[in-house]
Amino acid sequence: MGGARRGVGSPVPVLYPGAGFAIWGEHLRATRPILLRTRAHPVIHGAEPISTAAPSPGVVPALPLPALPALPALTLPRPALGWYARLRAVPFILLHVAALVAPFFVPITWTAVGLGLLFYVVRMFGITGVYHRYFAHKAYKTSRWFQFVLAWIGCAAMQKGPLWWAGHHRHHHKHSDQEDDPHSPIVKTVWWAHVGWVISGRFREAPAMKDFEKYPELRVLDTFFTWVPGLLLAALCFAIDGWSGVVWGFLVGTVCLYHATFLVNSACHLFGTRRYETTDQSKNCWWAAILTMGEGWHNNHHHYQSCARQGFKWWEVDVSYYIIRALAAVGLVWDVREPTAKALASKLIADAKP
Ligand SMILES: [Zn+2]
Ligand SMILES: [Zn+2]
Helix, strand or coil: CCCCCCEEEEEEEEEECCCCCEEEEEEECCCCCEEEEEEEEEEECCCCCCCCCCCCCCCCCCCCCCCCCCCCCCCCCCCCHHHHHHHHHHHHHHHHHHHHHHHHCCCCHHHHHHHHHHHHHHHHHHHHHHHHHHHCCCCCCCCCHHHHHHHHHHHHHCCCCHHHHHHHHHHHCCCCCCCCCCCCCCCCHHHHHHHHHHHHCCCCCCCCCCCCCCCHHHHHHHHHHHHHHHHHHHHHHHHHHHHHHHHHHHHHHHHHHHHHHHHHHHHHHHHCEEEEECCCCCCCCCHHHHCCCCCCCCHHHCCCCCCCCCCCCCCCHHHHHHHHHHHHHCCCCCCCCCCHEEEEEEECCCCCCC
16 A cells, blocks of 8 residues: 555534634633534545546545534633632622612712712713723823823722723724623623623723823722722712711712713613614714713714714703813813814714704
């Protein structure tokens, strides 16, 4: 048999990992169960060198292999996260338990309610006007010292640091309502989009943010001290109105902030109207816009992401934008980006409501 050709090019299925498989941060993350597909692939049977010469007389050519049936698509489970990753959700859950239980044990005072409302507005701006419109979209400019003040205010909302928050939000826009969107209620579930992705432990690492990572004070705040502004705020509430201040001014306000903010990821891709043709399912949702000080005009925002305002019509109330304008009026921020007339008029959906 030496040198004889035993068979070349028989189609045999081989396996290779399919799409939907991404490395993000330190985790090997399968956004969907990994699909193993089959593909016909030429293989050589036997170890002899390939010969294109005709078979010698008397040598029986190898019988062609019977065609193998296509293998069914196989799924592999998600790579499991360690138990310690799930423990990271414990403070978030405890904060909710405390906000639900503690109000029954402390008196409610006007001062405490006032603190809750005041710090809700200030911290909501820290998320919408700072983390979102400044750090994620660079919708205006400011000085380095005021940038740090803004980052500190955002941190007080207890939604991690500016680099983490803005990095994941940029990822949301890049893959909006597609497989790699961290929080799409279209691709995954409403629960996942609202809160599941936050407590899953899968998004602990901050994506690259080259434009802001160069500031060491932001890196330090984002990495080591994200809890400090919030805890100092709780201490301030205690100093002003004791435990009533802590419970109503900080605890309840923080949980309300969480879920109002999360509505942008969940409700604003499900409920409301669409004015602009975008590649996702973003919606303008008026009640979410009220709760989030303007972020609910989410279809407007997905259409024109880099401008500082999201309410494009006069009746689309956008409190975060008004605050940015007020800061610009006193010179703390500048180069506030406005939507151009061309952008406002482009990609309009024909039968959209005004
Ligand atoms: Zn969105
Ligand atoms: Zn955005």
